[in-house]
Amino acid sequence: AQKVTQAQTEISVVEKEDVTLDCVYETRDTTYYLFWYKQPPSGELVFLIRRNSFDEQNEISGRYSWNFQKSTSSFNFTITASQVVDSAVYFCALSGDRGSTLGRLYFGRGTQLTVWP
Amino acid sequence: NAGVTQTPKFQVLKTGQSMTLQCAQDMNHNSMYWYRQDPGMGLRLIYYSASEGTTDKGEVPNGYNVSRLNKREFSLRLESAAPSQTSVYFCASSESAGRVGGELFFGEGSRLTVL
Numbered sequence: 087a088q089k090v091t092q093a094q095t096e097i098s099v100v101e102k103e104d105v106t107l108d109c110v111y112e113t114r115d116t117t118y119y120l121f122w123y124k125q126p127p128s129g130e131l132v133f134l135i136r137r138n139s140f141d142e143q144n145e146i147s148g149r150y151s152w153n154f155q156k157s158t159s160s161f162n163f164t165i166t167a168s169q170v171v172d173s174a175v176y177f178c179a180l181s182g183d184r185g186s187t188l189g190r191l192y193f194g195r196g197t198q199l200t201v202w203p
Numbered sequence: 204n205a206g207v208t209q210t211p212k213f214q215v216l217k218t219g220q221s222m223t224l225q226c227a228q229d230m231n232h233n234s235m236y237w238y239r240q241d242p243g244m245g246l247r248l249i250y251y252s253a254s255e256g257t258t259d260k261g262e263v264p265n266g267y268n269v270s271r272l273n274k275r276e277f278s279l280r281l282e283s284a285a286p287s288q289t290s291v292y293f294c295a296s297s298e299s300a301g302r303v304g305g306e307l308f309f310g311e312g313s314r315l316t317v318l
Contacts, residue, residue: 095243121306131293131309177245181305190236190261191307195245 088113090180092194099168100202107163107197109178115139117183120154120161121191125175134176137161168201175199205229209294209310216284216317224279224313226294234297234305235277236261237269239290240312246293252277284317291315 089112099105111120122134135145137154145152149166165172175198179191207228216222228235233254238246238261248261252271266288268280277296281288292313297305 092245129291129312131295131307133306133308136306190248190251192248193238193246195243 088115088180088182088190088192090178090192090194092176092178092197094197095195096198096200098200098202101169102167103201104164104166105168105199105201107165107176107178107199109161109163109194111159111161111178111180113180113182115182119181121179121181122152122161122163123177123179123193125177125196127174131177134163165199168199170201170203173199173201207294207296207308207310209292209313212311212313214313214315216281216315218285218317220284221280221282222284222315223281224292224294224315225276226278226310227276228294228296228308229275230296230298230308231274232296232298232308233274235271236295236297236307237267237277237279238293238295239263240293241290249279249292281315284315286317289315289317 091110118139120137124132124134142154151164153162175196177196178194181191210225236251237249240246247263249263249267250261250269252258255274258269258271270278294310295307297307
């Protein structure tokens, strides 16, 4: 079964602090993909990143970085020098390659990030 | 550049009423999905359609029906609405037709309240 756990329900930081959002996943699939989505207060879901199971290189995009570690089944997301505009709900998701679940995304429950000025 | 379009954006129903949420995508994607989002629960898959002509149940299909009308359109029907179906509904599409890794493109969501 596919499962994504985001243990942090809510995080509050002050602007310019660094913050890490945790994501732990479970899957028995050999090939899988991990995703992060952002949901700002306006409600839409914005795709941030996709990473496949064979690529454990960390990725950096501006103030955002992602740390994928298969050994601990984690795909953590760090925002450096946070800004008020980063306030949103962030979802981690998993897509596997097996049978009836092929191509479907399984989402964690989300982490509400609030950045205070 | 519409992407995924859902209608209506807001709806209030009384218990027992029926309604259909419409979804259309203009990206020529094969797969389409309906999710519901409830506080503290993340997004849960209701139904999906891997390709035109096929539909399958997701995690929480009870009380819902779907129709993949053509490649562009995927509708979600509530035959007899219940207060437990009060939620925000998202339609999504992806290129993937039987392969893993497709990014989902989401509509703006439809907020449904059942009294």
